[in-house]
Amino acid sequence: MSLDLVSNITQILSSSLVSRIASSLGLDKALTEKALQAGVPGLLAAFTSLVSRPNGAQALNGAIARQQPTLLSSLGSMLGGSAQSNIIETGTNTLTSLLGSGTTSALTNAVGQYAGIGNAGSKSLMGLLGPVVMGVLGQQQRASGLDATGLASLLNSQKDNIASALPAGFSNYLSDTGILDALGSSAGVRGPSATTGYSGSSRPSYSTMPPPVPRPTQSWGWIIPALAALLIGGLAWNWFTRPHPTETAANPPPAKVETPSTAPASTGTSTGASGLGPMPASFEALENLHGIKVGDVDVGAQLASAETSMRSAIASVQDVSTAQAAMTPLTNSANDFVRLSKLLDQLPAQSRKTVVNTIIATRPALDQLFDKALAIPGVSPIIKPTIDKVHSQFDALTTA
Template identity: 30%
Template sequence: MADNLLEMAVRHLGQSGLDALGNALGLGDGKAEPAFTTGAASVLAGMLNKAGSESGLGALLNMAVKSTDMDLSSPADIFSSADKMTSLQEVGGNVLDSVFGTSHNAVGDVISSALGLDRTQSGSLIRIAAPIVMSMVGKLVKSKGLNMEGLAALLLGQKAHIRDQLPSGLLKELGAGSLDELAERAVVETSPRQAAHAAHNTPPVKKSGFGKWLWPLLIALGVLWALNMCAKKEKVDDGTGGVMQQDEVIVEETPTDPTLNGGTTAVPAAPVTTENFEQSFRTYLSDANRDPRREFLLNIEFPTDGSMPNSASAPDVQALIKIMQENPGLKIIIEGYTDSDGDAAANQTLSEARAKGVRALLVNSGIDEERVKAVGMGSANPVADNNTEEGKQMNRRIVVKVDSFTE
């Protein structure tokens, strides 16, 4: 049975938290719990709507992971403090902007009308519900090691729990005629229906021009990589102690003891291999008991803020193309990650562009585009400390996961 996030959130607040919330918002006796439930259900509907695209789902996963850094252990104390309430609502406003976008204020009006609250009360209510719900989601994401597909499944499982709690008019603001229609948008996997829809509505990828010179390009990249390796060796051997100028490397071997802020041990969402990519991936595919969550690091280099791979990327890209050609029943997901520096939206965009850059190399080498998904994860799921340059470099990475495999 799916986890009931509404029940989890209400249970987390407890009666003391609900009473404090009611007092803070000026709600009548016994109205705090149904009001909070309506606000929380509305947030979950918005998240389900945002899960209708891979980029939206990636952004949700990123927010959920980061939300666990909030201290919501004493809700009654937070709701009784004006300063803490202001801080919580600031966080909630950012969550709502991401989840609902330009519909943020309209959603507040819908809740206001449904509950008979003024706009100030309804606005505060939903800004409080948003971070609490996101925190509940984040706890499940971390405890269960959920990836994007797992998060989508979790949100889909909330449909039965929120159906009778949504305020009238909310689904219209989200552009859906029914909750079932909203749920159908969630990205879990490409079903035959979705594939047929895409085939009718997506222009075919033109491969003729790029495909003609892709392999010469990859060969040239391979030569450049080999020369680069030789140059590195000569530099080390000549004893000068000079430093070579290199492009930004976004993938390094994962340390055995990665840490996050405050020294907390980082637990990746899925096991990550640091072995030779081709050998490890082939061994994995031959194992009937393979872990479906396992991730494989690609040795990929990008120019700073660029999305097209550099010369050092050729060997692993060539190996992946060859494996895909030898296994026509293999479908993969390419996930791009960044470190936590800079704007979260910009990181999300860059990570998606880099994943799509790798995907383009595969598609234009003749791999069917429906066999390769590209997803930007932004700074989600760090594998090392973002407070150090080495850690940031490790977190800037491209990984390959198996979507499905039929031998």
């Protein structure tokens, strides 16, 4: 029987173990099962993308080597106590180190939204799942004597299995995150027809398909003279009907009358700013916050402006000099974001929920820009303290 990593992992996550995980995290068992059905192939897809990048396989290989060798056999006994907190914290830190905070947040948020367990529940669950997945990879690695290159080959061999295990609709939550890129076209197909072409039957052999029907032979010798005649006629028509210089001078076009624009100034939240590309849907949704006020302060509009300004500032970072230039607008926007977030407690519960959920939805796109900038040589020491401040505020909103 050929190896199927998804099946190996789900076999470890037995029904009784899932019940204990759900209970220890305060989650519904059915929703926990749904989250794991998405989280297992989602995390394997993220690892497959990781090993396709330079030094990615070596990083994953090192993380697997640092896993507790007895974790898989003793996971059940660790649930519910202090050991569980240590596993979740270590697992979350390891995933963030390997995948980057943006990718980790995107995957965590996607699982939480798909399964309906929320971001906080999803974060704890993925913190537990990460060590389990790496533990199974470690077992296969040791059994086959694989080095980092062999580990990458193992994951690449599982692309079809991973893609077919992704629940229907879950891929929509991962669009534009890059997590599914390594799976290629396989990530876009689901169900039996993804592998057979027809539900319940195998794909027909080319040898049994009817031969193509020959087309009747036609004579095309007349077409060249006809085309030549049309071309000559078109040139003649263009010459006799186009305006000549004297006519153009005698009949100049009417002058364009400038009228003052009455359209409101753009806030930058509904279309992409210059150089940023298309605006992510989550950022477009910030427009819906306009008019949500605390007293006379339009908190929604100002939060939308602060986040969009942060996005614009961080996207301008290309090297050390542009990072230094971006610090003033980035810091100002970050300070505005933190200050305005503190006003949310003064909103009615439903309005506050709307604002918080909309802001949290922008985090994956913002974190991707943060990670890209932090990876530029010499930039991290300049911008990281400000980015950490923004991350802390996002975390506070997530757990509030």
